Amino acid sequence: MNLHHRFEISLPHWIDEFVGHWLNQNRSGLDTPEHRMELAIALAAANVEQGTGGPFGAIVVQEETNRLAGVGVNLVTGINLSSAHAEIVALSLAQIATGSWNLGKLGPMQLVTSCEPCAMCFGAVPWSGVTSVVCGARKEDAEAAGFDEGDKPVNWTESLHQRGIEVRLNVMRDEAARVLQEYSEGAGTIYNPGKNI
Amino acid sequence: MNLHHRFEISLPHWIDEFVGHWLNQNRSGLDTPEHRMELAIALAAANVEQGTGGPFGAIVVQEETNRLAGVGVNLVTGINLSSAHAEIVALSLAQIATGSWNLGKLGPMQLVTSCEPCAMCFGAVPWSGVTSVVCGARKEDAEAAGFDEGDKPVNWTESLHQRGIEVRLNVMRDEAARVLQEYSEGAGTIYNPGKNI
Numbered sequence: 474m475n476l477h478h479r480f481e482i483s484l485p486h487w488i489d490e491f492v493g494h495w496l497n498q499n500r501s502g503l504d505t506p507e508h509r510m511e512l513a514i515a516l517a518a519a520n521v522e523q524g525t526g527g528p529f530g531a532i533v534v535q536e537e538t539n540r541l542a543g544v545g546v547n548l549v550t551g552i553n554l555s556s557a558h559a560e561i562v563a564l565s566l567a568q569i570a571t572g573s574w575n576l577g578k579l580g581p582m583q584l585v586t587s588c589e590p591c592a593m594c595f596g597a598v599p600w601s602g603v604t605s606v607v608c609g610a611r612k613e614d615a616e617a618a619g620f621d622e623g624d625k626p627v628n629w630t631e632s633l634h635q636r637g638i639e640v641r642l643n644v645m646r647d648e649a650a651r652v653l654q655e656y657s658e659g660a661g662t663i664y665n666p667g668k669n670i
Numbered sequence: 671m672n673l674h675h676r677f678e679i680s681l682p683h684w685i686d687e688f689v690g691h692w693l694n695q696n697r698s699g700l701d702t703p704e705h706r707m708e709l710a711i712a713l714a715a716a717n718v719e720q721g722t723g724g725p726f727g728a729i730v731v732q733e734e735t736n737r738l739a740g741v742g743v744n745l746v747t748g749i750n751l752s753s754a755h756a757e758i759v760a761l762s763l764a765q766i767a768t769g770s771w772n773l774g775k776l777g778p779m780q781l782v783t784s785c786e787p788c789a790m791c792f793g794a795v796p797w798s799g800v801t802s803v804v805c806g807a808r809k810e811d812a813e814a815a816g817f818d819e820g821d822k823p824v825n826w827t828e829s830l831h832q833r834g835i836e837v838r839l840n841v842m843r844d845e846a847a848r849v850l851q852e853y854s855e856g857a858g859t860i861y862n863p864g865k866n867i
Contacts, residue, residue, distance in 0.1 A: 476686075476689070476738060476740070476741060476763075476767065477740070477763045477764075477766045477767040478680060478681045478685070478686070478763070479678060479679065479680035479681065479763075480678070480679055480762050480763060480765075480766045481676060481677070481678040481679075482676065482677055482678075483675060483676035484675045484676065488675070489673075489675070492673070541673060543673070543674070544673060549771055549797075550771065553765055553766065553769060553770055553771045554762050554765055554766070554771055555761070555765060555771040555772070555794070555797035555798045555799070556753070556758055556761065556762060556794050556797065556798075561753055564752070564753065565677050565751050565753060566673075566674045566675070566676075566677060567674075568677075568750055568751055568752060569674045569677045569750065569751070570673065570674040572750060573750055574746055574747065574750045574751055574752040575752070591793060591797075592789075592792065592793030592796075593790055593791075593792075593793030593794040593797060594790075594793070595789065595790075595793065596788060596789030596790030596791070596792060596793045596794075596820050596822075597752070597753050597790040597793075599789075599818070599820060600746075600752035600753065600788075600790060600820075601752045601753075602752065621796070623793050623796060623797075624823045624826075624829040625793075625823065626821045626822070626823050626824075627823075629821075632821040
């Protein structure tokens with residue numbers, strides 16, 4: 474085993490064309506949390522279809538301009554990194570794009586994720602500087618599909634609220650949960666060190 | 671703002687020589703949690719001295735062989751990524767080195783961190799496959815130095831224990847806390863979107 478000094482996280486090649494096509498087809502763009510969630514869910518579904526990772530998608534949107542600052546999909550199994558969840562990928566790419574680890578410096582910034590954040594991604598939210606989080610599927614939906622979401626504080630939305638981060642739950646929940654369910658029925662890899670390996 | 675497709679996390683250039691030198695000077699190597707913690711704390715202190723990030727260091731050790739699988743220091747301010755905490759860097763580099771997102775596949779694997787994990791890194795631990803975690807400084811020590819550690823579940827060690835992950839706290843706590851205290855007295859950047867920017 475050699476000591477390694479660097480790692481890289483890259484979005485899959487299909488993402489660029491997919492997002493461009495989506496924005497062309499959806500002329501109202503990213504103007505509401507619901508429209509933003511449509512893109513996050515579409516990314517989750519496409520990630521499964523393309524075979525590049527788990528059924529999770531996330532985007533970061535600059536709220537004042539409705540511009541897309543970052544895009545993420547789950548890449549854990551594709552690149553062998555357990556922290557490459559959709560939210561971490563989208564937040565990191567937004568930070569690279571904006572040149573700051575504190576996204577809030579640029580005005581209100583929203584993380585829109587096809588599923589409520591797991592314990593790790595919940596913890597990552599305040600460090601990123603986003604000012605609001607919009608979630609589709611719930612922890613229970615991910616667990617019903619076989620995923621382990623980890624242990625968040627019971628009052629996790631209140632914890633974020635107290636840090637000035639607004640949380641909106643259940644936005645297009647049924648559509649988001651359907652992607653998880655279909656993935657689980659298709660017997661995709663459920664990456665869970667404790668149970669499945 | 672352009673959409674970005676990739677980001678890279680690289681260890682600072684000084685790390686290789688530093689770790690090589692440390693292993694040469696410490697002939698007992700990484701045979702106990704205490705000796706492993708000495709290296710994690712030394713990395714935290716050197717990271718501050720070299721100006722490459724915050725006062726946090728972590729290593730991943732293959733327990734059966736005492737071999738170093740991964741090394742990490744906090745790189746948040748250096749590379750503008752809020753998730754580049756020492757633990758995430760060390761776990762990710764160990765996963766790249768071993769070719770698996772599930773480190774537990776290779777036998778017992780230990781994360782040794784100069785400070786108790788923050789909320790994000792706590793959540794990242796079960797996904798990584800490590801089988802034990804050894805912590806130096808406590809949340810209270812980091813907070814006393816001005817850092818926000820986030821909200822973990824109250825029973826976070828029990829949560830890890832129930833997933834088969836052993837946690838040992840307060841290993842060389844005083845030495846580890848001193849690095850945090852010295853950093854804070856030196857007025858280094860405390861990166862905390864809510865309070866300091």
